[in-house]
Amino acid sequence: MDKIILAPLIISCYLLFQGRKPAEVFILVFLPFLTLFPTYFDVKLVPGVPEFYFWSAALIPIFLAWVWSEYQFFKFTTMDWMVLAYVLVIFLTQLSADDYSVAQKILYNSFLTIFVPYIMVRSWANNRDTQINIVKMMLCLGAVIAVFNAYEARMFFNFFDQILRRLWPHDVVWDTGFVMQRAGLKRAMGPFGHPIIAGYFFALMVPLAVWCHFHRVFKNSKISLLIIALNFGGLLVSLSRGPIAGVLLGLGIIYFGWSNNKKFIATFVGLIAAIGLIASLSTFMTYISVTRDSAVTEAQRNAAYRKIMLEEYSLIVMERPLTGWGRSTVPKVRGMESIDNEYLGIALASGLITLSVYLTFIYGTLYGLWRFCIKRSRQDPQARLGWCILAGWMAALFTQGTVYSGGQALHYFFMMGALAQNLQHGGELFASKTKTFRTPAKPRFSFARIL
Secondary structure: OHHHHHHHHHHHHHHHHOOOOHHHHHHHHHHHHHHHOOOOOEEOOOOOOOOEEHHHHHHHHHHHHHHHHOHHHOOOOHHHHHHHHHHHHHHHHHHHHOOHHHHHHHHHHHHHHHHHHHHHHHHOOOOHHHHHHHHHHHHHHHHHHHHHHHHHHHHOOOHHHHHHHHHOOOOOOOOOOOOOEEOOEEOOOHHHOOHHHHHHHHHHHHHHHHHHHHOOOOOOHHHHHHHHHHHHHHHHHOOOHHHHHHHHHHHHHHHHHHOOOHHHHHHHHHHHHHHHHHHHHHHHHHHHOOOOOOOOOHHHHHHHHHHHHHHHHHHHHOOOOOOOOOOOOOOOOOOOOOOOOHHHHHHHHHHHHHHHHHHHHHHHHHHHHHHHHHHOOOOOHHHHHHHHHHHHHHHHHHHHOOOOOOOHHHHHHHHHHHHHHHHHHOOOOOOOOOOOOOOOOOOOOOOOOOO
């Protein structure tokens, strides 16, 4: 039954042979199979070849078709090279810590997970319809997932995992048999494998949904409002504090970016933040000094865990600061097997050089996006889209401090980065249409004709 994983490959090939462009198949096949099917279901078909996933089976023929027909028209930018460098450095550091077969497998998976979706979205920088359709498909998929996640939170049944798990003939790497609860509700995870990853995904989607509504990307305003509500609802039923706080931060960024009084808002927020910091400093110091033994609430226990985790694992990072320990050979601190921090996880597995490349891409993209947005009018649709991508990315960066960037979140994070690069290096998504006036013909006679 696990051979059904080849269905997206067959569908992609069929549509490509029918003459569909790679961009169309990317939207119609890759995005749905990536988003709706958990990334931990896999099958090994050929010895010596890495496992197939639903998303990779859909993506491989699309990528090959893109290389065949469109690659020659693509021009790399600095940040594109940085993404490729990130993938290569992961491979080289893994090679120094493990044998070649393991490093080769990680190179294959990282290339398909990070670089290929990023570079394909980047290649359509000048195609307005394709980019808008990518965003619309992402939001519609998020809305569908949110409905089922709401059911999961109440009824404790995950449609995306439990049905497929019953059909699968062997165990999968990720066991989601555990149930995470908060406030009497199940923390819904849907196809994402963890509720924080689910929240991470919706934190990227909510700002895009806001932009689509205000710029009438969906023809019916009621539908666009429903999509905002559903994606925001999907965020809430994950019951993940990090992504929810990240979205609130992102909405503040959107309000700032779309406002006409940026200086006043920046000054006001700065004053409030300073007063709040002074007033809460003593409480904050008491809060972070709580140990796991003295913690009373769940929030205090989580904060204490992350504080001690950073302290203990930072020492392990400094034992191999340049190359890291490798993906599967990181020493574990007893009682702290879960490394709930993406930046720390990169430093442990691949070293500080890899982390530096990753952060260079992130902050290089953020800086370029900020400059792009701040130079344009607040009413410019492209600048407003830039502020929304910036808001989603800031929510993601905030979330990465509390969880690893795994599952579909990794694909989506880099695809959002590609959209950010497209704004800076692509054509006008909303080029203003200039009215053309027909020059009146010169009269054939030098006198007026009177009827």
